[in-house]
Amino acid sequence: MTEPAKSRAPAPSRIQRRNRKRILDAALDVFSQHGYRGATLDQIAESAGLSKPNILYYFAGKEEIHATLLHQLMDTWLEPLRQIDPEGEPLDEILTYMQRKLEMSQHFPRESRLFANEILQGAPRIGPLLDGELKPLFDASAAVIDGWSRAGAIASVDARHLIFSIWATTQHYADFDAQIGVLMGGDDATEGAGLFLTGLYRRALAPGAR
Amino acid sequence: MTEPAKSRAPAPSRIQRRNRKRILDAALDVFSQHGYRGATLDQIAESAGLSKPNILYYFAGKEEIHATLLHQLMDTWLEPLRQIDPEGEPLDEILTYMQRKLEMSQHFPRESRLFANEILQGAPRIGPLLDGELKPLFDASAAVIDGWSRAGAIASVDARHLIFSIWATTQHYADFDAQIGVLMGGDDATEGAGLFLTGLYRRALAPGAR
Amino acid sequence: MTEPAKSRAPAPSRIQRRNRKRILDAALDVFSQHGYRGATLDQIAESAGLSKPNILYYFAGKEEIHATLLHQLMDTWLEPLRQIDPEGEPLDEILTYMQRKLEMSQHFPRESRLFANEILQGAPRIGPLLDGELKPLFDASAAVIDGWSRAGAIASVDARHLIFSIWATTQHYADFDAQIGVLMGGDDATEGAGLFLTGLYRRALAPGAR
């Protein structure tokens, strides 16, 4: 007995799923490198190995592909923040959070650049998501950290700026990779970044530090 | 008593200077907000209050306007780095440098975003400048700071990553302003940023810190 | 029994072939009449009955259409020269060659004008073809004729200038048609041209003529 067709939302076939993935992957490449306006459907189609009209069979338009990417991104992006354990050892929690963010930058540089591009241009397409998804989580996390700070478990800092600084320093390795590549010559920045940032935040957040 | 016109170099008239300034200012607006590809001459012309062909009377094309902005930017951008005094008090020098960079982000957010946009997309147009102008200065400054670090005048850090972190944290306030605006609600980030970063780097760089 | 499609080379569809032909035909009209710079894609599109972007769907740009025409032209253009038979009766061979060139002028005046336009402006786009394709054939043909001349089979002439004169006199009827139309009043120049040129070259090349 086969399932009766309940809704008209056709269950996506394997091919459909595979093609959507291909398109999104190609689009991530292209959008993260050229920005929204600089990217063309031709480039995406070429990179995905599909025809242009076929791209538009799966997505209503350029905008929708971009929006889909940003939505998918958001979940991944916020995951580390969610994992901060208010009951954990404060300094460890923060350092671990920083480390996770750094790893995300290193493993998902395209996502980082896609996000940076969007914010840089005033978040014209992601604005609502920031307010709806990011802000509550941000506020909650900042409250936790502020609690630690006031309790003397870490140095006295403004939690919101602390979070900003962690975002900035970790994402920098993805977003400004072109500059880092030039300035580091042949040296790899990956390992040094982790060591440096760990030391930086450990010293800066050590409870009792002046 | 005015200077007699000695040289035959076609001294730009007052109108020329004014219009070039207008154009560059308008272009800075537009490029920093939409990126190179997203910006249109129409927008620039509109914003400059000049006709489109008139824009092209002053600059050979879109690319030249962009290049001019990036070149002008570079000088301003590197100035704080040049002002680090190898003979100064190490911690002060670094904190002052950070403070200057932060002020630049706050006073020249458009320039910061223009630069970020360019790097984000792989520095396709500014690449040579990075290698020719930025790298030597970067290497020299890093050497000075590394000297201080090895001498124990500041905590033991990798100077190159320290500089990256200063760039990242200070520029973040300009480049990610759209996000910060949402997350800070109505609060102004300006003052808090300075206090936070000063504290962060003071503690992290204090000599003798573990 | 049709050929099975074996190769994966993107065989141009019937529509493709038809449209490319239309475009090239329209472009030949326009280019031969207005020259490269004087021709516009608008005119070509209008004349081809296609939209302007559709023209650019088939050819990468104005330049490519022009180049395609010139390349196609070259083959046709050189055919009569290739047909000179070194073993044939010399005077006949030359007169037949002249006659063929004259017929080409009369049947393909647009091609002749396209070519003339290009050479007139210094062969900026066809230069390499002249050197690579035309010159070897020209040299070979001149050598044959020079052989005949030295052997006394025709009058003593410089073969290279003889060829130039044949080109000049025959192509003149296509290239300077506008002038000829005015000067001949209503009379048709076609028949007279053949008779005149045949007589001219027969007398001028007759062996033994002083």
Added chain:
Amino acid sequence: MTEPAKSRAPAPSRIQRRNRKRILDAALDVFSQHGYRGATLDQIAESAGLSKPNILYYFAGKEEIHATLLHQLMDTWLEPLRQIDPEGEPLDEILTYMQRKLEMSQHFPRESRLFANEILQGAPRIGPLLDGELKPLFDASAAVIDGWSRAGAIASVDARHLIFSIWATTQHYADFDAQIGVLMGGDDATEGAGLFLTGLYRRALAPGAR
């Protein structure tokens, strides 16, 4: 005693005459090389060493410069034809005419190309001149030559096609110079052309030739 200003047509000053000459000379360069549509006022102004508006102070527009050149050209161009002496020795007269035309091509190649360009495009701007100036002279000259031909003073030829052939062969050395340069390698075509054409027409027109 100076001339009283009689008419309001201001007598052209020395500077005016010099500048008009400069402009026409520059325009001849540019028009003959790029054709009417391909030429730009910028190029002409640059080549003349004058500003663009100043060009337009002397001539009402691009069209007028072109028209002026064509009118000036016509006189020079027709001069050799006028010099054919109906009372002279027929063969000499024709050979001398051919020689003069050839010299004109060699001394004034730009004029030849300007004219060729115009005719090639259907004589859109010189049409009336052909009908008004050239045709009467052409008809008269053809009548003279036809008289000689019928009288047996030269071989029996159609005078009109004879004139066309002389035009074609002589102008070819100016108009198709780019092609001739390639095909002659380093050799100079000047001298050979005269010898060849003299021989060609002498033999072809010798009275009594079959």
Added chain:
DNA sequence: CATGAATGAGATTTCATTCAT
């Protein structure tokens, strides 16, 4: 006489999207 400044009309080309199958 001369020119720096400005522009409207138009040229080539790009690109997201739609059509037709």
Added chain:
DNA sequence: AATGAATGAAATCTCATTCAT
């Protein structure tokens, strides 16, 4: 599910000409 063909809208840039002095 897929694609070759087609296009309207818009972007960059050119150029003859005009303005204002």
